[in-house]
Amino acid sequence: MSSVQRRYIRLTAAVAALGMAATLAGCGAGEGAGDVTLKLVAADYGSGDANTSQKYWDDLVASFEKSHPGITVDVDVMSWKDVDREVAEMVAKGEAPDLAQIGAYADHAAADRLYKVDDILPIPTQANFLPLLARAGQVERAQYGMPFAASTRLLFYNKGLFEKAGAKPPKTWDEIRTAAEKLKGEGVKYPFALPLGTEESQAETMMWMLAGGGGYRDSGNISYDINSNENVTTFAWLKNNLVGKGLTGPVAPGELDRQEAFDAFVQGDVGMLNGHPTLMDAAEKAGVKVGKLPLPSPDGEGRPAMGVADWMMAFKQNGHRKEIGTFLTYVYEDKNVLAFSDRYDILPVTSTATATMRNDPKHRDLWPFLEELPTSELYPVGHTSWAKVSESIKKNIGKAVAPGGDPDAVLSGIARDAKDAEAAE
Template structure:
């Protein structure tokens, strides 16, 4: 992501005050930057949105500070710790703040029509103990990308539908000299995404139907045992050990024409197209056919109670979640809208056709258990440990058992907060 544009000086001032005696309210929003340069920084989106909003709301000022993803969560945490919480934050997780009773429930903010328009599975993912605190801001799903030229050169005529198909195709690609038949990024950047996608395709996931961690389930152990035996140990995941391969490096290798298959999100389409890579996209293969459950990733908007601007925040967020603004941001960064109405518009718009495979998965997506206060700690452990499960001499069962014990302990500690 692009480097931070810098937190404006207003954040050092007294939060929540307008000009003395003016009756003006100042709302402060800290947001993440989805751009990769100053030219496409999210600051430009927010500046245009705020200018339009303020034109119709002369008694409300909105000041938006945009930070890179490397910094934004930490910056908000520091502000909250200093007693200077922003009115709103658009970041990666909300559960810790909700557990500390720092956030407004969504029902106190958004109008009923806007609440009802949020995609149901995303609204559900925004809950802590059955109360919604996180508002989904933008989403993405993952599909299997494959290099059409490498497939054709190797004589492969169809995209894989099952794990066995994927393994067989990877073996053919390797025999044809492809450097990385299947890229398996289990490095520290985003191992939690690749892991969850494989666990879902194997029939389980991180949690069971009632929200308890289930790392050590029989299906999960079988999934990573298959990965180790059928892909990694056979040399079908390339020269870099999965534990050392990050998503960004895997994407770069794909756009350089060195990867036969990998799991990717919508932004990979643009970079691959710019590099002239001819690619196809299909749902993730499953144990016996196409997977019926898909990984979804969402980023979140939340509103802090500290400054007492509930009504103004709610009105501004209703504007943020209008179709026009939701679609503008999603299209700017090749992501997916988080409302039913905007999703329907995107599905019916020819210029958005490239996103159709990702939109089609939205109804069957499952998201990280972000409503658990333990998730940040558990996610960090997955990033650190999961690659070891498929390393030479590694034991998928031992790694998953260890993660289960750690997750249960972190969950219990979170419940005590």
């Protein structure tokens, strides 16, 4: 065999080998190369199977997948009682979802597990987040948390019970006490429901602190200031003027959880409490005529309301940056933001959806909550210390208004826990 023949045979073999490799590669591509499945874990905003958030996500995903072939989204909706813990356990096992819609993002951001919002969303989508919420999603001036749902809290009162008792909607703290005394005189079970139990007392606490001119952080948002003079004065007033006078009902505030108080309001057993839009809807469906106003301050002057936001975050572990961005851009289109808000009486988190809601009379009941949102104050969710501070509040704040309780001592104890948590950040 000549050298030319040998070279020809080697060249033919090489071409055949390359052809086989190309065929195999082409076979792989034909079987779904480029197809990506995103895993999303989300919290449930529904009250049962009939209105579970799974139905919202199923509808949204079906529409998305129809117009975005190659991207599949698998959504697992979990109870609020479990979802943060479940996501943390997935992360600990090295099985982080691509996306999580839960209550807090800062721990994951601090551990460098999350994409920055700049890396996944186009500028128009980023710029459409309400500025207050976009800032709250930042850690070290970079945004990691994308607001998904928002609400504010207002003072709710039962119009029927107020009329029967001859009480007027309060404009000051003294008027809250006066109305509660009249309600008690008419046999109302909870003249003012004050849920400072472990379920969500960090919210009730913050509402009263803000109304009293204080809050969780100092005026520069530099550090915690939980035992400020304003906060101590606020809880001394609650202890002496509401709890001490028997105006908060048969269950001690430290043992009363939010849902128990909300259920009592829906049943017509509560004169006043701090509530959110979902409670308003449930109460009115039950036949309770609900009055709403900002929680009064001691002197009747306006104070910031408490705002609440829940968060969407994108984990880097699986590397689906482009597909995550494509899906989230769709999630934050107005039609989808408004569909979620309509279904659960939640405030939208984008400027364009907010403008649409503000101009639509069918959302009239939500307008008072929308008005409060731009100037509201949110939990310090951008600090990894917040989780530990929140737990200390839930565990201890009820003691501040208990018989024999010392508001200054209780708040100072929580402040020490906050200082320790902040030092560990």
